[in-house]
Amino acid sequence: MKIWIKTFARFREVFGDRFTVEVPLDATVLQVAKTVECMHDGGRGMLMESDHTIRRSVILLRNGRRIPGEGREQVRLSEGDELTIYPPVAGG
Amino acid sequence: MLSGTESERYLRQIPLIGEEGQEKLRGAKILIVGAGGLGTPAALYLAAAGVGQIRIIDPDRVDRTNLNRQILHTEKDIGRPKVHSAAEKLRALNPEVEIEPIEDALREENSDPLVRGMDLLLDALDNFQARYILNRAAVSCGIPLIHAAVNGLSGQMTTVIPGKTPCLECIFPHPPPAARPPVLGITAGMLGLLQAGEALRLLLSQNAVAANRLLVWDGREASLEYIPMDRDPCCRVCGVERGSSE
Ligand SMILES: [Zn+2]
Numbered sequence: 001m002k003i004w005i006k007t008f009a010r011f012r013e014v015f016g017d018r019f020t021v022e023v024p025l026d027a028t029v030l031q032v033a034k035t036v037e038c039m040h041d042g043g044r045g046m047l048m049e050s051d052h053t054i055r056r057s058v059i060l061l062r063n064g065r066r067i068p069g070e071g072r073e074q075v076r077l078s079e080g081d082e083l084t085i086y087p088p089v090a091g092g
Numbered sequence: 093m094l095s096g097t098e099s100e101r102y103l104r105q106i107p108l109i110g111e112e113g114q115e116k117l118r119g120a121k122i123l124i125v126g127a128g129g130l131g132t133p134a135a136l137y138l139a140a141a142g143v144g145q146i147r148i149i150d151p152d153r154v155d156r157t158n159l160n161r162q163i164l165h166t167e168k169d170i171g172r173p174k175v176h177s178a179a180e181k182l183r184a185l186n187p188e189v190e191i192e193p194i195e196d197a198l199r200e201e202n203s204d205p206l207v208r209g210m211d212l213l214l215d216a217l218d219n220f221q222a223r224y225i226l227n228r229a230a231v232s233c234g235i236p237l238i239h240a241a242v243n244g245l246s247g248q249m250t251t252v253i254p255g256k257t258p259c260l261e262c263i264f265p266h267p268p269p270a271a272r273p274p275v276l277g278i279t280a281g282m283l284g285l286l287q288a289g290e291a292l293r294l295l296l297s298q299n300a301v302a303a304n305r306l307l308v309w310d311g312r313e314a315s316l317e318y319i320p321m322d323r324d325p326c327c328r329v330c331g332v333e334r335g336s337s338e
Contacts, residue, residue: 008310009244009308010244057266059264061319087268091242091273092129092216092240
């Protein structure tokens with residue numbers, strides 16, 4: 001199935017602004033995130049931790065609504081969903 | 093009533109905000125936490141606009157690496173406490189406003205007395221540890237807080253209205269990795285001015301543009317986008333359901 005990905009800031013520089021990825025039917029947020037990270041060599045380690053979980057600080061939204069909590073990686077997406085990925089920044 | 097010099101100083105903005113609005117600004121008290129890349133441009137424009145009392149806190153001294161973005165400090169300020177360097181320039185710009193420099197860090201123990209009595213708080217910090225302290229103080233004292241942060245060419249802003257909008261811990265339950273990111277001066281300047289603009293809107297009782305959402309500035313394409321944000325009912329700081337299972 002096709003999932004839309006929307007990114008911001010330094011993720012946009014590496015992955016692009018808005019694009020689709022092709023994933024198996026009923027893929028989870030974690031599977032989609034892995035697919036995105038593997039698209040570009042420069043993206044390695046940006047979205048995923050070394051233990052293959054999604055970086056906890058990264059904000060994820062499904063169709064414009066925050067995917068909250070610890071169980072967010074196991075949320076299953078549907079054909080045509082948009083996953084927004086935002087990496088918060090901390091400098092001042 | 094505005095004095096003669098005030099009417100003259102603010103001549104070009106009174107048509108926009110009215111004498112009434114100008115008096116509101118004169119009566120306003122704002123705390124700026126951080127006299128760095130975000131805090132200096134924000135303070136500069138808030139002082140110019142006539143915000144009556146500006147309390148600014150920062151524990152650091154100016155060093156040369158600050159000067160690409162911390163626009164109130166100059167070569168001859170190197171080694172001086174940032175808040176005193178900032179206060180001197182702000183007073184020179186606008187002697188009508190009261191500047192209260194505090195050479196200290198915001199900590200758990202001093203946060204409540206520092207924020208109490210303020211109308212508005214500006215998060216011009218560079219780390220989430222201190223931001224969480226400021227956020228807790230804002231929520232517990234019920235004072236609006238304008239957050240911003242930058243990295244490279246991009247930055248984010250959100251406005252916390254305690255009890256109404258998500259707080260910083262709702263939006264950022266896990267801090268981004270601590271780092272000393274590269275920053276182009278204009279990025280910090282953009283976000284600092286966006287904060288100053290939001291501060292003026294709030295002080296003039298207008299709508300906050302960054303409430304309930306994250307405003308994201310991308311300097312590579314000069315774009316502003318908004319990401320919607322919700323309150324977390326289980327938030328440790330402001331959640332309505334926090335502690336209910338204990
Ligand atoms: Zn909260």
